[in-house]
Amino acid sequence: MSEYRLVRLGEQIRNEISSMILKQQIKDPRVSTFLNINRVEVSRDLSYAKVYVSSFMDDRKTQKGVKGLESAAGFIQSTLGKKLTIRQFPKLLFVLDHSISEGFAMVQKLKELEINGVQEDSGEKEE
Known part of the structure; x- marks a missing residue:
């Protein structure tokens, strides 16, 4: 896949996850609306996407939020897979930024x- 399409897909994933967080569609109590998705790097073969998460809260609370996103990764992937029309949706890896x-x-x-x-x-x- 071309670099441009990977960047565009990463931006779409970032926007959708940010929207899910703001709309509180992720029910895990560790996932706060103060979490920010900075960027998403999608691998060339679409096997995984690294999601960089940060917050203005302290690192301990942000790390808990990342753990909450990791536990909700299946729900997030299935929701995004329905919204974004791609053949293979990448596995999401959440990283503290x-x-x-x-x-x-x-x-x-x-x-x-x-x-x-x-x-x-x-x-x-x-x-």
Whole structure:
């Protein structure tokens, strides 16, 4: 399958799972509406799709949400298989994605460097 079609299928899967979470169609109590599906990577042979999940909650609660999604994977796959018309629907693998928290940490470090840089600049001018 072409790269473009894999990306497009991944986006469709991401949109549908996000919609299911927001509409609370997944009945597992660990699956919170605060969970965010960042991206979906579909393998070339459509055998599996890696679903990257993050949240603004702490990592422990997000990990519980990922476990809830893993336990509901069969329901999610069957629901999506009915909505999306593809011959073979990929097996869903849910993975905790740390990119948002890493991004926040990076922004925080940049702010600290900027503050330190401003303090150093103001200190040099006084001397």
